[in-house]
Amino acid sequence: MRTSTSAAAIRVLVTGVRGKTGAPLAELLVARQGVEVRGGTRDPSRPGINGVQPTAFSWDEPSGWAAATDGVDAVYVVRPDRADAPELIGALLAEMAPRTKVVLLSDKDGGHPGADQPGPAGWAPRVERAVRDSGRQWTILRPGWFMQVFTDPRFYRDQITGAGELPFPSGDALVAWIDARDIAAVAERALLDPGHAGQTYQISGPEALSLPRTAELLSAAASRPVTHRDVTIDEAVAGSEGFERDLSALTFERVRAGGFAEVTDTVEHVIGRPARTLQTFLRDAFRS
Numbered sequence: 340m341r342t343s344t345s346a347a348a349i350r351v352l353v354t355g356v357r358g359k360t361g362a363p364l365a366e367l368l369v370a371r372q373g374v375e376v377r378g379g380t381r382d383p384s385r386p387g388i389n390g391v392q393p394t395a396f397s398w399d400e401p402s403g404w405a406a407a408t409d410g411v412d413a414v415y416v417v418r419p420d421r422a423d424a425p426e427l428i429g430a431l432l433a434e435m436a437p438r439t440k441v442v443l444l445s446d447k448d449g450g451h452p453g454a455d456q457p458g459p460a461g462w463a464p465r466v467e468r469a470v471r472d473s474g475r476q477w478t479i480l481r482p483g484w485f486m487q488v489f490t491d492p493r494f495y496r497d498q499i500t501g502a503g504e505l506p507f508p509s510g511d512a513l514v515a516w517i518d519a520r521d522i523a524a525v526a527e528r529a530l531l532d533p534g535h536a537g538q539t540y541q542i543s544g545p546e547a548l549s550l551p552r553t554a555e556l557l558s559a560a561a562s563r564p565v566t567h568r569d570v571t572i573d574e575a576v577a578g579s580e581g582f583e584r585d586l587s588a589l590t591f592e593r594v595r596a597g598g599f600a601e602v603t604d605t606v607e608h609v610i611g612r613p614a615r616t617l618q619t620f621l622r623d624a625f626r627s
């Protein structure tokens with residue numbers, strides 16, 4: 340484990356370092372020469388990634404931001420999905436030195452018109468605007484749905500492995516699932532390499548799949564039948580409330596309208612190899 344860094348090291352703060360993109364991003368960054376990585380987490384006492392400095396960071400505790408961001412050259416901001424995210428992110432960036440590079444994890448909704456509307460419809464564009472207006476060098480990442488939702492117990496893992504179903508309100512729409520590790524690889528380049536400032540990257544996987552086809556691939560990987568159930572949006576968001584519920588409902592409306600079907604070549608363009616397929620992701624994820 341690295342215990343000291345040279346004076347010339349680039350310091351990067353990765354918020355959400357235990358998350359789906361934060362963890363693979365931190366692994367990529369520590370593998371680069373001369374990069375000092377701070378891993379932002381609400382609980383820095385838990386074991387982390389080798390070579391990453393666990394760093395207390397919570398959106399609920401702005402008093403800790405100065406210490407977490409002190410001397411950093413670049414920051415990866417995982418957007419907190421809460422109503423006050425535009426204000427929180429604006430306040431965080433205002434604390435950082437003007438030379439700091441910012442890479443924001445947004446989502447496809449960031450590009451939807453409606454920044455002047457209150458509530459979830461205008462929320463993602465307002466978060467992005469807080470970054471663009473921060474006076475820092477910025478890159479914005481707009482990925483679609485992560486493949487990792489199939490293996491995360493907060494999303495669909497337990498329904499897939501338990502009842503053998505994927506309850507997802509898609510209508511006939513397609514989804515171009517993206518491996519979060521590929522988003523991390525794009526983020527790594529944006530944080531460390533020149534040429535990404537002022538770019539907004541639409542990021543998708545390499546193919547758009549129907550939900551029945553997705554369930555077929557899940558069945559093959561999990562060696563058990565998995566069927567798609569096209570539930571209502573109300574069913575899909577049951578159990579959540581307030582802003583979180585409204586945001587999820589809006590996301591599913593946009594899924595149904597085909598808003599997550601676009602396939603882009605951003606991953607290949609930025610990192611020089613194609614984005615991983617769902618089959619590849621599932622083969623790795625379900626290999627025992």
Ligand SMILES: NC(=O)c1ccc[n+]([C@@H]2O[C@H](COP(=O)([O-])OP(=O)(O)OC[C@H]3O[C@@H](n4cnc5c(N)ncnc54)[C@H](OP(=O)(O)O)[C@@H]3O)[C@@H](O)[C@H]2O)c1
Nearest residue numbers: 355357358359360380381396397398418446482483484485
């Ligand atoms: N899931 C998708 O398909 C998808 C698609 C497109 C965009 N996105 C966006 O990606 C982002 C991440 O979403 P995710 O649900 O997949 O989460 P995730 O990356 O798996 O986890 C996010 C991390 O946030 C940290 N966290 C939680 N509450 C926090 C707080 N109050 N202060 C600081 N850190 C906190 C947690 O780490 P600690 O417990 O260590 O603090 C957690 O590891 C969201 O903005 C989401 O909208 C997700």
